[in-house]
Amino acid sequence: MTFTLPPTSSNPSFNPSTSPSSDPSPTPERAPRLTVIGTGYLGATHAVSMAFLGYEVLGVDIDPRKIALLNEGTVPFFEPGLPEKLEEALASGRLRFTTDLDEAAEFGDVHFVCVGTPQKLGSEAADLRFVDSAFTELASRITRKVLLVGKSTVPIGTAERLTALVQQISPLGAELEVAWNPEFLREGFAVQDTLHPDRLVFGVSSPWAEDRLRAAFEPILAEGTPLIVTDLATAELVKSAANSFLATKISYINAMSEVCEATGADVTQLAEALGLDDRIGSKFLKPGLGFGGGCLPKDIRSFKHRAEELGIGAAVAFLGEVDAINIRRRLRTVALIRQVVGGDLTGVRVAALGAAFKPDSDDVRDAPALDVARMLYLEGAVVSVYDPEAAVNAHRVYPDLEYASTLDQALADADVTVLLTEWEEFRTADPVEMGARVRSRTVVDTRNALSPDRFRAAGWDYWALGRPHTAPVPVSNRSESVLATLDKSADLPC
Numbered sequence: 001m002t003f004t005l006p007p008t009s010s011n012p013s014f015n016p017s018t019s020p021s022s023d024p025s026p027t028p029e030r031a032p033r034l035t036v037i038g039t040g041y042l043g044a045t046h047a048v049s050m051a052f053l054g055y056e057v058l059g060v061d062i063d064p065r066k067i068a069l070l071n072e073g074t075v076p077f078f079e080p081g082l083p084e085k086l087e088e089a090l091a092s093g094r095l096r097f098t099t100d101l102d103e104a105a106e107f108g109d110v111h112f113v114c115v116g117t118p119q120k121l122g123s124e125a126a127d128l129r130f131v132d133s134a135f136t137e138l139a140s141r142i143t144r145k146v147l148l149v150g151k152s153t154v155p156i157g158t159a160e161r162l163t164a165l166v167q168q169i170s171p172l173g174a175e176l177e178v179a180w181n182p183e184f185l186r187e188g189f190a191v192q193d194t195l196h197p198d199r200l201v202f203g204v205s206s207p208w209a210e211d212r213l214r215a216a217f218e219p220i221l222a223e224g225t226p227l228i229v230t231d232l233a234t235a236e237l238v239k240s241a242a243n244s245f246l247a248t249k250i251s252y253i254n255a256m257s258e259v260c261e262a263t264g265a266d267v268t269q270l271a272e273a274l275g276l277d278d279r280i281g282s283k284f285l286k287p288g289l290g291f292g293g294g295c296l297p298k299d300i301r302s303f304k305h306r307a308e309e310l311g312i313g314a315a316v317a318f319l320g321e322v323d324a325i326n327i328r329r330r331l332r333t334v335a336l337i338r339q340v341v342g343g344d345l346t347g348v349r350v351a352a353l354g355a356a357f358k359p360d361s362d363d364v365r366d367a368p369a370l371d372v373a374r375m376l377y378l379e380g381a382v383v384s385v386y387d388p389e390a391a392v393n394a395h396r397v398y399p400d401l402e403y404a405s406t407l408d409q410a411l412a413d414a415d416v417t418v419l420l421t422e423w424e425e426f427r428t429a430d431p432v433e434m435g436a437r438v439r440s441r442t443v444v445d446t447r448n449a450l451s452p453d454r455f456r457a458a459g460w461d462y463w464a465l466g467r468p469h470t471a472p473v474p475v476s477n478r479s480e481s482v483l484a485t486l487d488k489s490a491d492l493p494c
């Protein structure tokens with residue numbers, strides 16, 4: 001749903017005593033002008049989506065390259081559907097990008113801060129330098145009553161600390177308010193998740209701040225999106241708690257995978273049986289190489305660190321184990337590949353399929369796939385990495401790995417093929433055709449994303465952690481007709 005706003009609406013005249021619940025449908029004239037500070041994965045998507053919904057938006061970043069690209073209509077990262085929306089939003093005249101914070105302070109009624117909160121070097125804590133800098137730099141330029149809204153994921157207590165800080169800095173003093181609006185978008189589905197989130201959370205200190213946020217999300221709220229209005233601390237905690245829960249569920253099934261490996265049980269069947277229990281559910285219960293990316297790993301570490309600072313470390317000490325199980329997946333995967341090739345990886349040609357931390361993203365931050373590829377390389381394997389979108393980012397992190405530009409190129413003469421990120425291209429690739437490229441038809445499916453039956457029918461030796469290994473049926477005649485029959489029979493239900 002799109003609603004059109006008037007050309008400008010700066011400095012709207014609000015009645016701070018008006019309760020939002022008594023005025024649930026703000027008129028377009030009350031719609032705030034928005035800035036988005038930090039235009040990375042989260043910020044660029046937020047800026048584009050809000051402009052698409054009809055708001056006037058100014059995106060700000062300290063990286064001039066990113067700003068130049070966005071202004072010319074190029075999304076600096078891979079996100080399905082975002083380029084089209086960016087083009088549309090720029091054409092509407094409602095969206096611009098700048099590096100000029102003075103301009104942003106002048107322009108915005110509601111400022112969304114979306115800068116990064118990476119893990120601190122040498123610590124599990126979040127590095128809040130970027131958040132602190134964005135809030136204080138902005139606050140020092142604010143001369144009228146506006147709302148500063150954090151969307152970045154931060155440790156509990158950050159918003160309260162920032163409130164004191166910005167009120168000290170700003171000429172507005174105690175009149176300057178901070179709110180927190182945690183973001184739950186998933187890379188790969190970022191546009192859909194931003195335009196149609198499953199819930200909105202507003203952490204506010206006053207009815208005025210709630211009203212401003214309601215005005216900033218009016219079209220989304222009008223769709224009936226559930227809204228939780230709460231205090232600053234709870235809003236911060238919702239994000240940490242949600243990510244911790246998801247990480248725990250993934251590590252839980254991966255811990256069960258370890259049990260399966262020791263006992264000969266099959267973790268995929270176990271996960272299916274558990275997932276059919278309504279109380280458990282099948283989402284995030286997929287055994288495999290574990291989680292990575294720019295959020296889950298650093299968020300659970302930062303949550304644990306913050307809890308220890310608060311003297312309640314015991315409450316979330318289990319997150320240390322969740323993290324350890326997750327990291328163990330990478331080591332066990334390397335151990336399995338070593339075992340599969342006979343105990344020594346030296347000189348073994350590995351086709352590494354995937355580098356991104358998950359499909360439909362080019363994000364390689366803390367990517368399990370790249371970690372495994374790198375460990376194999378360090379053990380002497382000749383690793384050819386192919387990822388449909390993440391090769392450039394991966395090369396930046398690990399320039400010493402070999403990068404193939406097609407699946408076929410990666411597979412050429414491989415001794416072992418390792419599925420590391422479950423891109424559609426890999427899940428749907430024909431095992432018969434793949435088999436024709438490699439030296440040895442040995443596949444390790446670290447994501448439980450391939451069909452063992454189809455691969456075995458095409459003569460592959462199929463391996464996965466947490467599943468019993470079955471010796472392959474040798475394929476004596478690899479002519480097209482025989483292989484086509486095998487392929488069809490493999491599609492039959494077991």
Ligand code: NAD
Nearest residue numbers: 038039040041042061062063115116117130134152153183
């Ligand atoms: P990112 O690294 O892609 O983007 C951060 C951007 O902020 C960069 O472009 C950087 O140049 C810019 N920046 C840094 N300091 C700045 C400043 N002072 N002023 C203006 N710009 C500045 O990070 P991201 O993935 O977009 O994540 C941002 C935050 O959102 C993090 O806290 C993350 O945990 C959270 N988050 C991310 C996602 C996601 O899917 N990526 C989802 C939910 C929440």
